[in-house]
Amino acid sequence: MNGRWSAILPPGQRRDLDDLTARLDLDHGDRRARLSGFWTMLLLSAIIAVAGVFGDSTATVIGAMIIAPLSVPIMGVALGIVRADGGLVLRSLRWVAAGAGSVVALGALASWPLPDALDMVSNSQVAARTSPGILDLVAAIATGLAGAVGLSRKDVSDVLPGVAIAISLVPPLGVVGICLGQGELLVALGAFLLFLSNMVALILAGTLVFTAYGYAHEAAQARGLSRRRANTAIAVSLVLVLIPLLADTVATVVVSVWTERVRTVAEDWLAEVPGARLVDVTVTSATAVLEIEVPTAIPDPDPLMEALDGAIPTGVSVVIDAGVGQRVDAGTVGVR
Structure with a gap:
């Protein structure tokens, strides 16, 4: 890491690659214990988020954001790209997909027995998560940069709860499930687009920060996935998300x-x-x-x-x- 980046990440505060991998790879170390913790916190955060949406409570939804662990495998994707570790990328994507599907399913199940419990039009928690725009993507990228720096440095990990609040992952998925359960497909699509844009922004930001901080060079060997191809795929994904976000911005106007x-x-x-x-x-x-x-x-x-x-x-x-x-x-x- 050169002097330009050492001002942002002092060598004495930089986590080594093994430490960072242990934090972001859910299959690393005691796999059963890590997955138990992941699923416990994810399902609890999903329940809190869905309850917060039904109750139109911002404070409750923020509580769900703080404890939601979904950003761990998402950042694991970024680290896998930097390490050229196709196995880590695929494993992390699997946990992201499984976790996201579980939250959506829980939201849908919760909405079916309560068909009149939620007014889609007047509920502020739904409205805030169904019309993402370009500014949402900019904020998500900035939040992802902050999160990647917090993960890479030993002395600023206390910023991570703030990052969890700033980037919304579980609440939009809860809204997707609730809207699907009530037959509001277009509203559900808008909430899913917000989740997708936030996920891509996190991966992009994590890839940039981890690469700049020298983790690619520290990796013992590249295997499975070419860094150039992986970064190209992320750039393409960002463009694919940016197009509907632009369209949504026009629609908002x-x-x-x-x-x-x-x-x-x-x-x-x-x-x-x-x-x-x-x-x-x-x-x-x-x-x-x-x-x-x-x-x-x-x-x-x-x-x-x-x-x-x-x-x-x-x-x-x-x-x-x-x-x-x-x-x-x-x-x-x-x-x-």
Whole structure:
């Protein structure tokens, strides 16, 4: 490691390759004990995350992030690439896939007996994890860099809980399962895209940091997977994730425009009702929810639907929520 990098990772604080491998390879050392700990903490974090989503509790979801161990095999993929160790890469990917599938399955199972327990539109934990954009990817890469540095240095391991909070892995998977259980496939796809982009960002950042810190040169021998081919595969994966993220960013802008149009039309509609006001408008997954306050019953929604026809795309469902048990489906825009 040259002097430029030694300022960031002093030689005296650098973990050796065997130590780093022992931390990131779940099959290293006492395999049964390590996997027992991995699955115990993963399933507990999944339960906490799913409960936090159902309860719309940010604090609970953060608790799930802190104890979730899924970043260990993900960083194991990065280390395997740096070591040119195809076995480590494949083993780590296997544990990532098995862990992710388990969290999704748990979320789906939890949602089936509770079909009315979650409002996909108004739940902030769902909304925050179903529309990832470019800034989410940038933040994930920066978080991955911080995590890789924390793993490589002996003196800054206390930053790892903060890294776990900053990069969301288990909560999006819990949202995927819950949404699949309730038949919301498009919403589930958005949450899975967030998980996938975070995973690729972690692998990319880990690969860059571990290579810069000299672990590739320290490896006794290269075997199984060419570093050049592996890094190319990661770059391609990043591009593949970046394309839908760009598309999602454009879609977010479009939805914002639609939201403002619905807001304008709804305010004009309520202007005819003394004492009524529009509280909020949310457009998610082809549904527009209007939160209103009215002194009596909800006004006739037909004038609202007529005004929305042409202002937003045909096929968007409109729900009016006046609180205190007053919630009606106003209809679908463009459908008589």
